[in-house]
Amino acid sequence: MESDEKRITQEDCSEDSLGPGILTLTNKRIAFDKTSGRIIDFSKKFGQTVLEANLNQITEVAKEGRLIKKVRIKVKTDESEKTYKFGVYNTGKWEKDVKEAISKYSP
Template identity: 55%
Template sequence: MDPDEKRVRQEDCNEDTLGIGILTLTNKRVAFDKKHARVMDFSGSIGETILDVPLENVTKVWKEGLLMKKVCFTAKTNDGEKTYKFGVFSNGSWRKTFEKTLENFHSKKPDEK
């Protein structure tokens, strides 16, 4: 993380296409680190960062699901827009935090970003 970057929220979760890992929301980006687990000794390790999206590329945030709760977002990528869906414990709380973080990010002056 950058020196002026602050972690806003983080949770172990599962993404529909990326698998299990750790979702991290900061004041500058949203990242997903792949997680590798071993059943034999119940250990786990964090692997590579497979998703690293600057907040300026996030175009939409929403929640879905009753039993399988997910926080979702769409972001601009080099290949067009891509949607990600993360199974989290409290999708409503995640959505509110995500939207507030985006609002704070966009309300800053361009030279403060």
């Protein structure tokens, strides 16, 4: 993280196509780091960062689902647009926090 970057929220979750990891929202970006772990010794290791996008690259944030709730985040890059679906604990809070961070973002 940069010196002027502040973590807003972070959660251990799973993304539909990427699998388990840690989702982190800061005042500048959103990132998802893959994790791997073993149940036997309760260890968890950070893997590679598979998603890292500045807040101005996020084009849509919404919650979806009735039984299995997810927060949907659409990210636009120079090459394409990709939708990610994260199974977080409180989808409403994540949606609100991401939208608020985007509204306050200044590059």
